[in-house]
Amino acid sequence: MTDLVLVRHGETVWHAENRYAGISDVELTPRGREQAAELASWAAGAGLTAVWASTLSRARITAQAAADQAGLPVRTDERLRELDFGQGEGLTSAEMKARFPEARAAFEADPAGNPLPGGEDPYEAAGRFTAALDDIAAAHSGGRVLVVAHTTAIRLALCGLLGVPLGEYRRLFPRLDNCALTELRLCDARTGRVAMLQYNSPIGAVR
DSSP: OOEOOOOOOOBTTTTTOOOTTOOOOOOBBBHHHHHHHHHHHHTTTTTOEEEEEEEEHHHHHHHHHHHHTTOOOEEEEESSSSOOOOOTTHHHOOHHHHHHHHHHHHHHHHHTSOOOTTTOOOHHHHHHHHHHHHHHHHHHHTTTTEEEHHHHHHHHHHHHHHHOOOHHHHHHSOOOOOOOEEEEEEEEEGTEEEEEEEEOOOOOOOO
16 A cells, blocks of 8 residues: 655746646746745655656656655656647647647547647556556555656546546546645555545645
8 A cells, every 4th residue: 555645746937828838848937946845845744755756857846845855865757747748739728729729629528539639649648657656656565655747647647547537537637736735545556446535735735
């Protein structure tokens, strides 16, 4: 049994306009760094046994602050990276509707079955992310692990682990705030023994 605290990285420079970052390596804003510091304050007393992060800098920087306070190293796994949004990278929803309206409409109807043009298959993304979580949980059995990653990848993984159709991730998990806490208890992810302990909780709400 392992508890995994899944956290979306701090705010980025594309956040205000809600641009799709995906695999683009965009920087944290000053507010994003403040959020990372708030997460670090939480991490100091959270009883963490390990800290993992996506290889993208916005996740690594967010995780590093928490790891420093917890006295732990940051370990990275490329499988924790965000979904590749293809031609949607760097665009807002409105810009996508103007450039490829039919594809955007199909994505909104079923985002798992209809990825954005040139984008990564969400089913494959969910598979790689959950496989990473399985490996992390096995490596830190009995512990509490912070995993700093990305909003779409986390929501897809939640659907996969909880047995929810992937196409429902935008409806069932409509938001995931920067540096909020989502915690899962993995007893045996392969047999469906997964419990959600908290979702999108403000930092410090639950230790």
